[in-house]
Amino acid sequence: MAERRVRPTIHDVARRAGVSATTVSHTFSGKGVVAAGTREHVREVARAMGYRPDAVARGLRNNRLGVIALVLRPLETLDSFLPEGVDYFLRFAGQAALAAMELGYGLMLVSDPTQDSSPAAALACDGFLITEPVQNDPLVAMLTEERMPFLTVGRDPENAGYDSWIDTGTTPMTLQVLDHLRGSGARRIALVTGTDRNSWNIDAEAAYRSWTAQREQDPLVVHQPETAGLAGGSAAYRELFSATSFPDAVYCLTGRHAAGLLTALTEGGLRVPHDVQLIAGSDSEHTRSATPPITAIDLGPELLARVAVTRLANHLDAVDRPIPTGDLQGRLIVRGSTR
Amino acid sequence: MAERRVRPTIHDVARRAGVSATTVSHTFSGKGVVAAGTREHVREVARAMGYRPDAVARGLRNNRLGVIALVLRPLETLDSFLPEGVDYFLRFAGQAALAAMELGYGLMLVSDPTQDSSPAAALACDGFLITEPVQNDPLVAMLTEERMPFLTVGRDPENAGYDSWIDTGTTPMTLQVLDHLRGSGARRIALVTGTDRNSWNIDAEAAYRSWTAQREQDPLVVHQPETAGLAGGSAAYRELFSATSFPDAVYCLTGRHAAGLLTALTEGGLRVPHDVQLIAGSDSEHTRSATPPITAIDLGPELLARVAVTRLANHLDAVDRPIPTGDLQGRLIVRGSTR
DNA sequence: CTGAAAGCGCTAACAT
DNA sequence: ATGTTAGCGCTTTCAG
Numbered sequence: 001m002a003e004r005r006v007r008p009t010i011h012d013v014a015r016r017a018g019v020s021a022t023t024v025s026h027t028f029s030g031k032g033v034v035a036a037g038t039r040e041h042v043r044e045v046a047r048a049m050g051y052r053p054d055a056v057a058r059g060l061r062n063n064r065l066g067v068i069a070l071v072l073r074p075l076e077t078l079d080s081f082l083p084e085g086v087d088y089f090l091r092f093a094g095q096a097a098l099a100a101m102e103l104g105y106g107l108m109l110v111s112d113p114t115q116d117s118s119p120a121a122a123l124a125c126d127g128f129l130i131t132e133p134v135q136n137d138p139l140v141a142m143l144t145e146e147r148m149p150f151l152t153v154g155r156d157p158e159n160a161g162y163d164s165w166i167d168t169g170t171t172p173m174t175l176q177v178l179d180h181l182r183g184s185g186a187r188r189i190a191l192v193t194g195t196d197r198n199s200w201n202i203d204a205e206a207a208y209r210s211w212t213a214q215r216e217q218d219p220l221v222v223h224q225p226e227t228a229g230l231a232g233g234s235a236a237y238r239e240l241f242s243a244t245s246f247p248d249a250v251y252c253l254t255g256r257h258a259a260g261l262l263t264a265l266t267e268g269g270l271r272v273p274h275d276v277q278l279i280a281g282s283d284s285e286h287t288r289s290a291t292p293p294i295t296a297i298d299l300g301p302e303l304l305a306r307v308a309v310t311r312l313a314n315h316l317d318a319v320d321r322p323i324p325t326g327d328l329q330g331r332l333i334v335r336g337s338t339r
Numbered sequence: 340m341a342e343r344r345v346r347p348t349i350h351d352v353a354r355r356a357g358v359s360a361t362t363v364s365h366t367f368s369g370k371g372v373v374a375a376g377t378r379e380h381v382r383e384v385a386r387a388m389g390y391r392p393d394a395v396a397r398g399l400r401n402n403r404l405g406v407i408a409l410v411l412r413p414l415e416t417l418d419s420f421l422p423e424g425v426d427y428f429l430r431f432a433g434q435a436a437l438a439a440m441e442l443g444y445g446l447m448l449v450s451d452p453t454q455d456s457s458p459a460a461a462l463a464c465d466g467f468l469i470t471e472p473v474q475n476d477p478l479v480a481m482l483t484e485e486r487m488p489f490l491t492v493g494r495d496p497e498n499a500g501y502d503s504w505i506d507t508g509t510t511p512m513t514l515q516v517l518d519h520l521r522g523s524g525a526r527r528i529a530l531v532t533g534t535d536r537n538s539w540n541i542d543a544e545a546a547y548r549s550w551t552a553q554r555e556q557d558p559l560v561v562h563q564p565e566t567a568g569l570a571g572g573s574a575a576y577r578e579l580f581s582a583t584s585f586p587d588a589v590y591c592l593t594g595r596h597a598a599g600l601l602t603a604l605t606e607g608g609l610r611v612p613h614d615v616q617l618i619a620g621s622d623s624e625h626t627r628s629a630t631p632p633i634t635a636i637d638l639g640p641e642l643l644a645r646v647a648v649t650r651l652a653n654h655l656d657a658v659d660r661p662i663p664t665g666d667l668q669g670r671l672i673v674r675g676s677t678r
Numbered sequence: 679c680t681g682a683a684a685g686c687g688c689t690a691a692c693a694t
Numbered sequence: 695a696t697g698t699t700a701g702c703g704c705t706t707t708c709a710g
Contacts (some may be wrong), residue, residue, distance in 0.1 A: 007485060050484070055461075055463035055553065056395055056404060056463045057399050058459070059399075060396050065460055065463070066459055067406075067458075067460045068565050089433075090429040090433055091429075093432070093433070094429060094432070094448075101448075101450045101457065101458060103376070104459075105457055105460070106447045106448070106460040107447065107460040108450050109439075109446050109447075110440065110442075111440045117440075119392040119443050119444055120397070120405050120443075121394045121404055121405040121444070122394075122406070123393075124398070140498075146343050146345065148431055192558075204640045282584065285627070285628075288624070288628060289624075289627060289628050305600050334565055
């Protein structure tokens with residue numbers, strides 16, 4: 001391809017304005033010293049010619065493109081952007097895009113650049129945002145090695161060697177859920193987690209185990225792949241409710257698992273919340289529209305996204321804009337599936 | 340900032356491999372002719388040094404960055420990426436991102452680059468995707484003028500001078516909705532549209548007017564801003580149902596208007612669908628979770644996105660990959676708000 | 679205050 | 695088959 005260039009360059013403007021390219025450059029970058037009159041004149045000529053600075057040429061020179069890359073880790077396994085069940089990531093991406101624009105950055109959605117199928121442009125970005133990195137995430141390793149600035153939302157569970165991550169408050173949130181269930185009468189609470197090795201799954205399970213240990217309750221944990229969706233919920237039902245002693249409450253980290261489990265429970269003749277209480281770790285359309293609607297955590301991805309983008313952009317620009325404040329920890333939305 | 344460069348360049352590799360920069364360039368671009376042995380050797384050295392081609396430098400040289408920009412027009416007025424009500428755009432963006440990656444592009448979410456608040460990087464993109472351009476869209480004009488490839492989803496309703504747009508089938512879809520309502524007994528059907536001057540609103544209204552004219556029915560059209568959300572639905576209710584003669588069915592293009600209208604109807608003592616039938620033009624969480632659930636059109640944004648990205652990328656790469664097939668026209672999901 | 683010249687990392691002629 | 699050279703558009707010393 002290589003379409004012929006039609007946009008005027010800094011030289012075209014310089015020639016028409018009767019000044020040097022340097023002066024034009026200074027006018028637009030605000031760096032050097034340009035007499036007010038000259039600057040106005042250059043601006044005028046540039047506008048008339050439809051000149052706009054070329055971000056790529058600038059990027060080459062300044063080593064800075066003005067783009068933040070976003071890697072939505074779990075989407076690469078889920079392989080679907082359907083709002084059902086991945087609600088969280090879409091809300092995150094959308095808000096991140098808005099926040100980035102407000103700070104003068106574009107937000108690029110990319111797949112993992114350690115796979116070489118990923119677009120080459122990914123590595124041209126100024127910094128990376130990674131939601132829910134997995135254990136010993138190869139991307140974290142690569143970015144560290146290449147000294148590319150990055151920030152993860154949730155931490156890499158095994159990598160102690162970096163501190164650029166945002167705590168999503170999984171541990172206290174898990175304890176709050178368990179206390180809530182106990183407070184409404186549950187005595188034998190089971191946990192259903194996904195199989196991705198991210199801090200979301202790992203920290204929740206750890207918190208659950210320590211909570212049950214303190215109460216001398218036997219932990220009852222089931223793992224189902226995130227990708228199994230509703231079917232993962234049925235599978236969890238079969239694992240949990242075929243034993244002699246049933247749980248009287250289940251905490252499902254994934255909304256789709258919770259919805260699938262709810263269906264299986266109902267079909268199996270168990271009433272929710274009367275016989276079994278149910279909470280989902282991530283609010284989504286599935287939890288909201290289930291019958292009964294499922295109590296769930298709204299993780300507040302919008303705020304997380306704004307915080308993440310602002311922190312990363314502050315780092316990139318070496319400035320100190322205020323970080324949006326608020327509770328990063330998520331909020332329990334109590335619905336009909338708990339008492 | 341301008342962090343010091345740590346990545347090796349093509350020259351570093353060339354020196355270490357004992358060849359010229361051209362040879363290194365050729366081995367990586369696959370363009371020139373390089374002896375198999377040399378190529379292997381260069382690859383080896385490059386890997387050892389951790390060399391990766393710099394996408395920005397390539398971009399400058401080739402006038403091609405490997406990035407597609409996505410402008411979600413209505414979001415700029417809605418100013419929120421919340422899934423409630425803008426469901427469509429999130430599904431579109433997510434699927435577009437995946438499709439772009441599969442074709443070797445990154446997808447960048449940008450705001451309108453004709454506003455100069457927009458990130459400079461926006462104009463560095465290889466092509467633009469614009470959902471629902473508005474009448475005489477300034478962005479369409481600018482891209483045309485700059486000879487930047489672009490594709491709009493829905494057409495610019497006033498601009499006959501371009502053909503790079505995807506027909507979302509608004510007209511036949513509108514007729515289908517009206518026929519559906521008539522088929523279930525409606526005799527006086529009202530239309531509620533948004534106020535954005537895009538083909539979605541304009542074509543639907545035109546189709547509605549011609550349909551009513553053919554049946555010698557008086558057209559009954561109400562306009563409410565998209566941004567009014569649920570309140571726009573209440574406002575539409577007051578406009579439509581304070582006259583002496585009420586409609587017995589309403590087609591609301593916007594899901595949130597439909598949900599607001601439904602609430603107002605119920606509070607006004609009218610039963611849906613018994614007294615008034617209701618259809619929404621765009622499926623969303625609001626229509627799905629209303630009581631009763633609202634019959635709505637699923638516009639199938641995933642397919643639209645894949646088609647749009649593939650067409651644009653084909654154009655950019657001057658190749659002819661197959662375009663995903665399927666019905667771009669949307670599908671009526673019949674629920675409790677119609678008989 | 680303004681301009682000439684060098685070069686960011688890569689590629690495309692054009693030699694050799 | 696490989697190397698030399700001249701830029702892509704912009705910024706940045708450094709002289710004037």
